[in-house]
Amino acid sequence: MSVTLKNLVSYCNDYLSVDRFKDYCPNGLQVEGKRNVSKIVSGVTASQALIDAAIEACADLLLVHHGYFWKGEAEPLTGIKGNRIRTLMKNDISLLAYHLPLDAHPVVGNNAQLAEIIGMQIEDGMDQGNPFSVGNVGSISQPMSAQAFSDLVSTKLSRQAELVLGDDRSVQRIAWCTGSAERMIERADQLGADLFISGEISEPVVHYAREAGIHYLSAGHHATERYGAKALGEHLSNAFGIEHQFIDIDNPA
Known part of the structure; x- marks a missing residue:
């Protein structure tokens, strides 16, 4: 064929x-x-x-x-x-x-596929109401500690994720955007996420996570977009x- x-x-x-x-x-x-x-x-x-x-x-x-x-x-x-x-x-x-079209697609997109692999339920885009939003917000079925969630992601992606703790809150509401989107942590914070996942990490994002009290998980640019x-x-x-x-x-x- x-x-x-x-x-x-x-x-x-x-x-x-x-x-x-x-x-x-x-x-x-x-x-x-x-x-x-x-x-x-x-x-x-x-x-x-x-x-x-x-x-x-x-x-x-x-x-x-x-x-x-x-x-x-x-x-x-x-x-x-x-x-x-x-x-x-x-x-x-x-x-x-x-x-970007492959990041955002609701079925085969990197963000949708990452949600399926980790077990996150998509509720909306980070640009809420936009069906072409690059990045999503959603939740997991049961709350867990930030470290337990980090361990889960590391196992699912076969790569050690890097966790920056924001505070001592448990994780249930999550925002994510694959690749190099760590600066979107501010939008994740505005959306009330307990934790934000992206691929890469930068120096300012560490301070933002600690000061805002939102966990940040750097799971790898390549690993999140495979x-x-x-x-x-x-x-x-x-x-x-x-x-x-x-x-x-x-x-x-």
């Missing part, structure tokens, strides 16, 4: 509502390869290691969360970026990348009857 690249890209753009987002990079097709797609390899970031793995897996298309052409980066196709794109084009592999591209790839496999393989290139960040 195969699907045309044109139809696959059009379907993804509609499914992820890409026109509703102002993003830091172009969403959708970034490198054009074969006209027909029989096999997708998905992963988090279009690194050289993932491209090489996709070639080894005989992929027609590489689907990622972190692609290329970010605002502020150098435009010439030289060095590492030039080598990556040259490798894709020499092997006729398309690159399909979705950033699931969106995989879920989207599985969705496309089912929708079009094509092959899909998720390849995880480990990253401690």
Whole structure:
């Protein structure tokens, strides 16, 4: 089975509502390869290691969360970026990348997938009432200590999360946004969350958590965003009857 690249890209753009987002990079097709797609390899970031793995897996298309052409980066196709794109084009592999639309999607999105894996019930977006909110607020069924919740997340994500204690409150109401969104802790605090989860940690966020009394959990940029591209790839496999393989290139960040 195969699907045309044109139809696959059009379907993804509609499914992820890409026109509703102002993003830091172009969403959708970034490198054009074969006209027909029989096999997708998905992963988090279009690194050289993932491209090489996709070639080894005989992929027609590489689907990622972190692609290329970010605002502020150098435009010439030289060095590492030039080598990556040259490798894709020499092997006729398309690159399909979705950033914020893949964070926000209510089913296959990174935030929705993280909620499912940890066992959090989504109640609303952090931008409340906005169906395209990047970040969610919700709860777990039973309250637990911040340390117990941190241990749970570490187990589920197979990565040691870093906990900053705000106060001695137990955890039930939670806000989260995957990747590099630690500064959204202030919005989480406004929403009455006991704890906020994101991927990375920064010096000011530690002080905010301690002074505001809200726990902060840094669970890893890569670790929190491993699931969106995989879920989207599985969705496309089912929708079009094509092959899909998720390849995880480990990253401690």
